[in-house]
Amino acid sequence: MSDFSAEETHDRDPNVADSMELESSSSTRFNSGHTDHSTVPDHAAKRRKTVFSPEELEILNELWGKGMKQYGTPESKRLLEQAVTYTGKDVGTIKRWIDNKKGSTRKTVGGKKQQKQQKPTMRQRTAHNIFLSQRLSEGIPLPQAHLEYKTLKRENGDALRLLQAEAKQAKAITIQELSDKDKRLQAQTLIKNLKEMACKFKECGLEMAVLLFHKEDGVSVIGTPKGRDFLKDQDEKSALSLQFVKAVNDGNVPSTASASSKSQLAKEVRSMLNEKYVAAGNKGKFPYKTYSAEEGGITVHGLPEGTSVRHIASLGKEGLQRILQEQDKITVEVHSTPANSTSTAGTSSTTGATSTSSEPAPQTPAAVPNPSSPGASSTSARRATAPHPGPEEILLAIQDGFVLPLEDNAADNVGGGEEKCKRKGKGNGRRKTRKGKTVKGKGKADTYHPVEALLDKRVNNSQTEYLVHWAGYDVSDSSWEPEHYIPQSIRDHFEEH
DNA sequence: AGACTAGCATAAAACATGCG
DNA sequence: CGCATGTTTTATGCTAGTCT
Incomplete structure (x- = not known):
């Protein structure tokens, strides 16, 4: 998979984030860092990070230099025991330190740490930022660095002017100015942010899906699990991603007039049905759900032989084209509806069937099952009465x-x-x-x-x-x-x- | 402008897993 | 069990935005 692989979202658990927040505000963030396990009994079950003091690290590094790079050989075992004695840490902790030390050593080349990928900054640095950054890197505590900068400002001397000049030079970088490599890094950061947003959307009860296309890495999907699955499904079944790529490469969106793809034809058929439904004196869209469920009340006349609009999605390209060719002959008739159907119980005219999709129906609520209401029973009922589910039925079935x-x-x-x-x-x-x-x-x-x-x-x-x-x-x-x-x-x- | 702080970035500890 | 490898979690440095 590509560097931009976005199929999965790796978000930090918000609960974890919360606990971290609490922890950092209440514990050792600004301390020298040696965590005392015995002082935090309420976190006993929770993993506590061991922070080795400089003295302990010195001992460990010295033993590392003497060959404490394994813990299986007699010599390394002896060194390990020394480490336990000198530091007071348990064997497991020392073993983990050795493992991690080995890991970090592997990440270096010839004793020199590998160059980290410098991430571009998009923000303008100020004289204040530059000064603090310098002083902090020299080991000066933040409050003291602030005080020093205050003095610098009061004095208003050359030192300050130098900093201001440096800040002026260090202008914020725009994305367009970045190298391809840095653009890639920036994109990865944006993708990460999007993934986090997807999780937040999900927590708010919203599903989302985003298609991304990169000229080298192809199409990838970001979103909530359902959103991703939906786009993947589209990707395979209707070549949505191909259309997307084509649109990007051509610099335009696919023409709706082309009517070449099956999905486009299906869209046109649905649109035609909506028009016919309105032409029959009804409001809103063709009540597809009612029609597909064969609950009665609606008849579509004039369809070409061997075609049906009960499940448009399953019609072939040829069938869709035939329906569109014959569309002048097609009419929609709405009869009075059975009591258990979705239309108005008290209406007897041919315009009685009201759309359940877009128009708020003025009937008793009990007469209209909410199509979006969850629950297996309602789905089962739909399934039982709908041997040929329409698109909405299928979507509901997928959701439930x-x-x-x-x-x-x-x-x-x-x-x-x-x-x-x-x-x-x-x-x-x-x-x-x-x-x-x-x-x-x-x-x-x-x-x-x-x-x-x-x-x-x-x-x-x-x-x-x-x-x-x-x-x-x-x-x-x-x-x-x-x-x-x-x-x-x-x-x-x-x-x- | 200065003080304060949220949140990102990073290093390193802790942990999970596979394999011999 | 020892080790390699990779991921997650934690602590903290640092940046940049907000408030006064």
Whole structure:
């Protein structure tokens, strides 16, 4: 993956951030740093960082120089024991110090620390900043440096003018002025900020997705888990990213008049249906949900033979084109509606079916199920009455999630979706081994996880299996599951398409 | 202008995991 | 268990914005 890889969001847990805040304000931030474990009993369960004093570091470095670079050999064990005695730290702490020392040594070349990538600053430095920076690097405490700068200002001498001249020269850098390498660094910082924003959006109950395109690194996605999955899905199914790349490269957005792509054709069909619906004397948009659910009340006349607008998304390019070609013949008729439908109970005219999508309906609230209200029961009801779900049905189904039981080896997926805004398969969390086996955490039988879609079917050892795309997970995480684990309704839906 | 402070950047300690 | 490697957490230096 590219340097701009943005598939995952690595955000600091806000709870962790809070605890850090509390900790730093109440403990040793401005102290010399030697943390006394015994004075913080309420944090006993929490990891405390050991801060070695300069004297202790001197001892450790000296022993390091004598060969304390391992802890397995008799000689290194002897040195390790000395380190424990001299510093008073436990063996584990010293071992970790050795490990980290080795790690930091590896990061240096020929005893010289590797040049850190200098991040460009976008802000204008002031004489005050420059002076403080200089004095702090000389080891002068901040308050004293402030006082010194005060004196400097009072004196208004050459020293101050020098600083002011330096500040004038050190003008803020604009992004355009940066080298390609620094632009890349800047972009990475922006991506990091975006990822953090995505997490904050999620905490506010908002889903978001952002497509990024870089001429060398290609397209990447940033957003909340659902937002990313949505864009990935679009990416694969309707070549959204290709359109995006083309638009960027061409310097314009794809023409809506081209009508070459399937999604564009589908859009035109939907738009045409909306127009026909209004032409029939109704307000708002074509009540697609009601129509798709075959709840009655709406008929579309004049459709070309063999076509239907009940599930536009599943129509082929050819079917969509035929509908558009025949659109002059197409009319929408709205009948009086059944009592349990979404339209006005008391209205009997042909204009009685009111759009449920955009217009606030003046009927009793109980007559109109809220399409956005969560709950498995409402979804089940929709599923039961909608053998051919329309686009909205499918979206709702994806949001609510179909469920099916998992085997032990698949149960690792359980509960992962919501937490993906934070860590995902990295660091200290559950990881997969290089052989792909899950090594930590035992799954439970009869646990459930939402299914987004069935992607494929096969016969394995005379048993039929389906390739399951798990909701909230990448397509690459899909797994083959035996058919008896998958509810009939989902399998039927797969077979139909 | 000076004081104060939020938040970023960084170093290093702590920890997790895989492999022999 | 020892070691290598990589990630997370913690402490603190530093910058730049805000307030008075």
